[in-house]
Amino acid sequence: MNVSDSVQPLCVEYLTKRFRQGQHWVEALRDVSLTIERGTFTAIMGASGSGKSTLMHLMAGLTSPDAGQVIVDGQNISKLSDGDLTRFRRQKIGLVFQAFNLIPTLTAEDNITLPLFASGYSGEIREKLDDLLDRLGIAERRKHRPDALSGGEQQRVAIARALITDPSIVLADEPTGSLDSATGEETCRILKELCTEQNRTIVVVTHEPSVAVWAERIIVLKDGRLLDEFETANFCDPHSLAAHYQDVLRGAAPAGTEVAQ
Numbered sequence: 316m317n318v319s320d321s322v323q324p325l326c327v328e329y330l331t332k333r334f335r336q337g338q339h340w341v342e343a344l345r346d347v348s349l350t351i352e353r354g355t356f357t358a359i360m361g362a363s364g365s366g367k368s369t370l371m372h373l374m375a376g377l378t379s380p381d382a383g384q385v386i387v388d389g390q391n392i393s394k395l396s397d398g399d400l401t402r403f404r405r406q407k408i409g410l411v412f413q414a415f416n417l418i419p420t421l422t423a424e425d426n427i428t429l430p431l432f433a434s435g436y437s438g439e440i441r442e443k444l445d446d447l448l449d450r451l452g453i454a455e456r457r458k459h460r461p462d463a464l465s466g467g468e469q470q471r472v473a474i475a476r477a478l479i480t481d482p483s484i485v486l487a488d489e490p491t492g493s494l495d496s497a498t499g500e501e502t503c504r505i506l507k508e509l510c511t512e513q514n515r516t517i518v519v520v521t522h523e524p525s526v527a528v529w530a531e532r533i534i535v536l537k538d539g540r541l542l543d544e545f546e547t548a549n550f551c552d553p554h555s556l557a558a559h560y561q562d563v564l565r566g567a568a569p570a571g572t573e574v575a576q
């Protein structure tokens with residue numbers, strides 16, 4: 316399995332997103348622009364509330380921006396109709412979450428194939444399913460429900476579910492947040508392989524330098540703004556990466572995010 320048709324970068328241009336909180340509007344993202352080359356592994360870092368999940372949701376087309384645009388394969392996804400946006404997500408985006416978000420009453424394999432059937436697909440899936448189960452090392456667990464699976468196995472099921480539609484982009488929001496460090500590392504290895512072996516574009520939101528170090532590039536958000544971005548090649552371990560990340564955060568000019576109504 317190799318995703319080779321998507322060569323245009325994923326572009327975020329001047330993205331701004333506001334949320335109402337009581338009497339106030341909060342700018343979760345302010346004027347953020349960045350380019351993510353296809354087939355690369357990028358980590359988005361930043362303190363709690365810096366706008367990481369908001370950026371990821373906008374890139375997935377789960378919410379729409381107040382200003383700016385997300386361009387995928389040359390298309391401004393905010394301009395798509397609801398139907399086209401749903402098709403876009405199903406075809407191009409695989410989503411992985413911290414809490415796995417599996418359906419408790421369904422077996423592992425039924426959770427994995429759900430997105431295909433939800434999109435009206437009625438073709439043969441056995442080969443694709445077997446391939447994914449084997450690749451992720453959960454073939455033996457296919458008939459088990461989530462409560463009979465370990466956290467790591469549940470996250471593998473969630474990754475398989477994200478891949479069943481063969482998306483060229485995988486967006487993962489704190490994918491190791493519910494896992495112990497060994498299982499978290501295994502999840503990172505799987506995500507890395509999706510990038511290096513299958514040419515998928517991987518974007519991971521994380522607080523963890525031990526996760527970010529798997530990426531090629533780090534994007535740092537602060538108070539809804541793009542604070543910095545850097546390559547990880549110079550940081551061979553999570554400690555040196557963490558030290559640089561802290562320097563980046565400390566060197567930033569403070570910026571308030573709350574704007575008057």
Ligand SMILES: Nc1ncnc2c1ncn2[C@@H]1O[C@H](COP(=O)(O)OP(=O)(O)OP(=O)(O)O)[C@@H](O)[C@H]1O
Binds near residue numbers: 334343365
């Ligand atoms: N649906 C919402 N309604 C109101 N405010 C929101 C909503 N979603 C996000 N926010 C606010 O936008 C800001 C950015 O939130 P976001 O979840 O993107 O940050 P984050 O960096 O992902 O945080 P965390 O690491 O804690 O998950 C925060 O101030 C948050 O309270």
